[in-house]
Amino acid sequence: xxxxxxxxxxxxxxEGENLTVYCNSSSVFSSLQWYRQEPGEGPVLLVxxxxxxxxxxxxxxxFQFGDARKDSSLHITAAQPGDTGLYLCAGTNTGNQFYFxxxxxxxxIP
Amino acid sequence: xxxVTQTPRYLIKTRGQQVTLSCxxxxxxxxxxxxxxxxxxxxxFLFEYFSETQRxxxxxxxxxxxxxxxxxxxxxxxxxxxxxxxxxxxCASSLEAGxxxxxxFGPGTRLTVT
Numbered sequence: 001x002x003x004x005x006x007x008x009x010x011x012x013x014x015e016g017e018n019l020t021v022y023c024n025s026s027s028v029f030s031s032l033q034w035y036r037q038e039p040g041e042g043p044v045l046l047v048x049x050x051x052x053x054x055x056x057x058x059x060x061x062x063f064q065f066g067d068a069r070k071d072s073s074l075h076i077t078a079a080q081p082g083d084t085g086l087y088l089c090a091g092t093n094t095g096n097q098f099y100f101x102x103x104x105x106x107x108x109i110p
Numbered sequence: 111x112x113x114v115t116q117t118p119r120y121l122i123k124t125r126g127q128q129v130t131l132s133c134x135x136x137x138x139x140x141x142x143x144x145x146x147x148x149x150x151x152x153x154x155f156l157f158e159y160f161s162e163t164q165r166x167x168x169x170x171x172x173x174x175x176x177x178x179x180x181x182x183x184x185x186x187x188x189x190x191x192x193x194x195x196x197x198x199x200x201c202a203s204s205l206e207a208g209x210x211x212x213x214x215f216g217p218g219t220r221l222t223v224t
Contacts, residue, residue, distance in 0.1 A: 031210035042114070042200050042215030043153075050210055088153065096141055096204055096211045097166045100153040 004101035012107045021074045029091030037086040114216035128189040135203030142184040147198040
């Protein structure tokens with residue numbers, strides 16, 4: 001069962017544009033992580049959000065956890081080619097099992 | 111602090127053979143999880159080990175097995191390899207940070223079955 005749906009699945013934009021990636025579920029999560037993965041490598045943890053409504057910023061990336069802790073968004077301002085990669089969200093409930101989203105493949109064209 | 115390491119990075123095997131992959135977690139992390147990643151199915155959870163015990167298991171056939179040693183290093187084994195087992199196998203170690211866990215991934219082992 002796929003608990004987390006990400007949209008869009010693919011995104012190709014020009015350098016300097018803004019974008020938002022969504023991660024949605026019908027389940028409540030106690031925490032949610034965002035990762036970026038480059039081809040042939042493992043995902044790299046970007047951020048963890050744990051409180052409903054929480055907003056975290058990482059340079060040009062802004063992460064928000066939904067009030068009901070069922071969804072999250074990732075907004076990138078002024079995208080750069082170095083932002084290219086596969087973005088994955090992952091939710092956890094009680095315990096240590098992670099449920100991964102379907103992924104969003106981002107390409108930023110110089 | 112060193113990150114999660116996986117060996118080997120690349121592996122080519124023939125159908126019917128078996129394979130063992132190794133993972134060394136971040137120092138101090140006692141939980142190790144294994145995932146299979148393919149273009150069509152995304153990241154699929156295989157199993158999680160904590161203090162040498164399997165704590166969670168995904169929906170994979172019994173050909174996939176794992177174990178964890180007292181130093182938290184983990185191995186996963188796939189027997190009777192099939193073409194569909196070709197994938198990137200990822201290991202992640204995690205640490206409880208208050209009321210939630212954070213997971214850190216290794217670079218993966220790329221397995222090709224011919």
